[in-house]
Amino acid sequence: MLSERRLEVLRAIVQDYVGTEEPVGSKALTERHSLGVSPATVRNDMAVLEDEGFIAQPHTSAGRIPTDKGYRLFVDKLAGVKPLSSPERRAIQNFLDGAVDLDDVVGRTVRLLAQLTRQVAVVQYPSLTRSTVRHVELLSLAPARLMLVLITDTGRVEQRMIDCPAPFGDMSLADLRARLNSRVVGRRFADVPRLVQDLPESFEAEDRGTVSTVLSVLLDTLVEETEERLIIGGTSNLTRFGHDFPVMIRPVLEALEEQVVLLKLLGEATDSGMTVRIGHENAHEGLNSTSVVAVGYGSGDEAVAKLGVVGPTRMDYPGTMGAVRAVARYVGQILAES
């Protein structure tokens, strides 16, 4: 186990490196932090930390920089989550309160997060797996052509065209609409298939085909809706990556364009609490020199989706974690209110 002072040295190295972006040496460390020991002692500690794999030298006779493992230790043991200042909190609240609909909430959130952390922000749309149906509407557009509109309690609306196998009377339509709604309104998506299963049987033979068609479209829509969408913002913050950003930025931009990659990235975050994935802990190769800070957010007690930021491994973890957590909280509040 590392002694208290060695941990302190690691903390100091991380902090200085994050600040200056330059390898940090023993002398500079003792000058900037009151460790109470001489550079020589720090050098010995550094040698140990290097043996253990927490720090590394870019080349002999340069200072040390933290390794992924070093950042990991820093995040797990040495750093807390830095709470935001109260002006910051107020700014968040004001900014998010202005949102008019779900798209706007998500859009504002991503911009806010990017601005606060000065990194690339990723926000997943609230997932619908735990959503409930608020209303199902059926409209007749033509004798054998219907439109299905699904409204969820998170405020999303989805519509589908339906070509019916046979013309469908207005009475039957109203009937189906009423029965459908009485069964599924307020129910979770996952429960809907079970609840509508026997609906066709209660209709006249001539209408059964259409009813079945409508139901299958509805079920398809539910499945499709549960697919997760996300948006990103603040890509211009990639230029903050540091002096080696020209080589780093390419794979990162490519990874960010792949929604699948990002969804997996957020998906890997554990459901409760904040997840920090550092450098090579990220499965995707292009993100090997980035860290991802993600957290779930939701309207109630359950997390319905995730949001987070992607930045260089050399990032201000306490500050970033604080911002991510705070934004997630406020977004949850906003969603709960609406």
Next chain:
Amino acid sequence: MLSERRLEVLRAIVQDYVGTEEPVGSKALTERHSLGVSPATVRNDMAVLEDEGFIAQPHTSAGRIPTDKGYRLFVDKLAGVKPLSSPERRAIQNFLDGAVDLDDVVGRTVRLLAQLTRQVAVVQYPSLTRSTVRHVELLSLAPARLMLVLITDTGRVEQRMIDCPAPFGDMSLADLRARLNSRVVGRRFADVPRLVQDLPESFEAEDRGTVSTVLSVLLDTLVEETEERLIIGGTSNLTRFGHDFPVMIRPVLEALEEQVVLLKLLGEATDSGMTVRIGHENAHEGLNSTSVVAVGYGSGDEAVAKLGVVGPTRMDYPGTMGAVRAVARYVGQILAES
């Protein structure tokens, strides 16, 4: 007026520079193109072209590179639009044909365009100013709470919550829904305000407040819907900007994040035909070293929106223009079919 040969020299310079990304000298030019004259002659021509501002030297004793003005002349007079190969055309069609809804069409288009041109693609959603209303639905969620759902002929659906000033009976609701639809279905957005203007008067006094509220929400929604949205893709192609990309990329990424800037950018493109804006011709400062190739597309004869690409001024104009034009055509076809 420049002589035929001088124009030929300019064309050769543009082509070589676009290919090699290096300033091109007189000797190299005569070797790679059969101009039929000696390097010395070419040098004289180059001196003239430089006097006229079509080319420039990065420093004395380097080759020449085209200026914005040089590219402009090249695009206007010297270069055609390079048609795509038939495999390319087939690929476009296959790719776009797989789209299932409007979002999907736009998403596929932006990816396609980015891939074909290897540049940043920008696609504007079909504008709704010329759209018509397909259906307006009103749902009662609570005694004094309604939901308005607007369905357009381009397949977009928009919903709004409405808090009514007074409870609104089911009969009144059905009545309002019927009258509203009979007036606006099939009409253009722009005509709706006029068509519904006198609706409140025909209702009982107690319902008028609610009817007015509903109408104002409807009109708001129409206005908001006509606001233009767009999506971009292929940002990782920014890394192709060349050796000076680290300094260039920042303002470009920033500009790309501002939807307003991009909308203005596309908006500047003339309605008919393809528009090419080169370097400083772009009003936005961050895009002073990029060129924008944009064209309108639409489901019928009218252009309903625009799409295009953003790339370095040093781009393959004929190829890019060909790809942009082809994609716009196919998207138009797809939209017309659906």
Next chain:
DNA sequence: GCCTGGCACTCTGTGCGTTCGAGTGCCAGC
């Protein structure tokens, strides 16, 4: 046993002078 000051060593980054080569401008001649 741990910390410290001292010292030799090893790198990188920087400044400087030199060389090399591509490219130019100009001129005289055809």
Next chain:
DNA sequence: GCTGGCACTCGAACGCACAGAGTGCCAGGC
């Protein structure tokens, strides 16, 4: 008006020396 020749310029590349930061190690002190 085109061409070949020629002197000139300037940046890129290279080698080299030097300063500075940082290290590892060791002997000595608390």
